[in-house]
Amino acid sequence: MQLLIRNANLVTHETTLKNHWLMCSDGSIEDFGPMESCPEVGNALDAENMYVLPGAIEMHIHGAAGVDAMDADMEYLEKIATHLPRTGSTAFLATTMTAPFADIERALINLADHKYDSGAKLLGVHLEGPFISSRHPGAQNPEHIIIPDEEALRHLQDLSGNRIRLLTYAPEEDDGAFLEALRALDIIPSAGHTDATYDTLKNAQDNGLSHITHLYNGMRGLHHREPGVVGFSYLEQPYVEVIADGVHSRPEMVKLAFDTITPERLIMITDAMRAQGLPDGEYDLGGQTVHVSGNEARLSDGTLAGSVLTMQQAVSNMRDYTGCSWTDIVRMSAYNPAVELGLTDAKGVIRQGADADLVIYDEASNLKHTIINGERVF
DSSP states (O other): OEEEEEEEEEEOSSOEEEEEEEEEETTEEEEEEEGGGOOOOSSEEEOTTEEEEEOEEEEEEOEETTEEGGGOOHHHHHHHHHHGGGGTEEEEEEEEOSOOHHHHHHHHHHHHTOOOOSSSEEEEEEEEOSSSOTTSOTTSOGGGOOOOOHHHHHHHHHHTTSOEEEEEEOGGGOOSHHHHHHHHTTOEEEEOSBOOOHHHHHHHHHTTOOEESSTTSSBOOOOSSOOHHHHHHHHSOOEEEEEOSSSSSOHHHHHHHHHHHOTTTEEEEOOBOTTTTSOSEEEEETTEEEEEETTEEEOTTSOBOOBOOOHHHHHHHHHHHHOOOHHHHHIIIIIHHHHHHTOTTTSSOOSTTSBOOEEEEETTOOEEEEEETTEEOO
């Protein structure tokens, strides 16, 4: 099966190749080049004045289309895999949350059994909690928070079939053994829902901490005598998640993060819950009722509870808030996640032999097509 894309602007994490063609074959990128050398084939997609990007990798998404990773139901995987390509994402980490330990176990067993069929590709699991701080629970139920425990961690990784790739925890609650276990299990450590100080984070970074969960939210803020998690994110070298919905962070604060942290380290996420793509109303998140209205999802007490943001809207917002380039978008939505996950041979890039998982946008940031395994799925 071949698919030729013609007259396109091919966007990589380094540059934009204007007026190019790209050939997909047998699920991979076979070749590409300037239009003067374009081959003649019957199955062609005209992308004139459009931008072809590597498909976004969602590193932090709980649910969408009415389903959630905590449902422990194979329907979650089927529905989210079908839904995400319509939003600009071609791969994802299924994200769990703080809940009764038995519920987390069931969710991981369900995810361990997944076999890829079609749609967006499950790359693993993002375990958000339960090893977080009760001082910054956000919409995580504080009743089920537990102290970082390396034996519990190994148990959960075994249940997942070694699919946990990223884990959000509170470094200040760890004596060092938990972080050591994370690295031994090849899990990316992320500081989130944490009251850690700058010095605590610096020490953790020296021992492998490399990621920050949803900047500004669920963390010790910036202070001139204690830089906290926000100051650490600005000044040091972790990859940093940002939710560009204008709700979790004002547009001006997203721009500040963009200017300070730069696209070299920012990762765009949605942190979406099951209401993504559905009407306003009441929904469940980890056993708690969430009220969705417009672009906001909140618990009854007003606490933000994930989002209904899509990656396509995040792309549009990020361009509006910061004036960033399409190359910057590739870095923040696809390349940086692929680097962290060790997947740049196949994902987050446009090169010969890489997966033909691509998205096509027009200049106004409207998603026009999504291609997975070299076939148009949207």
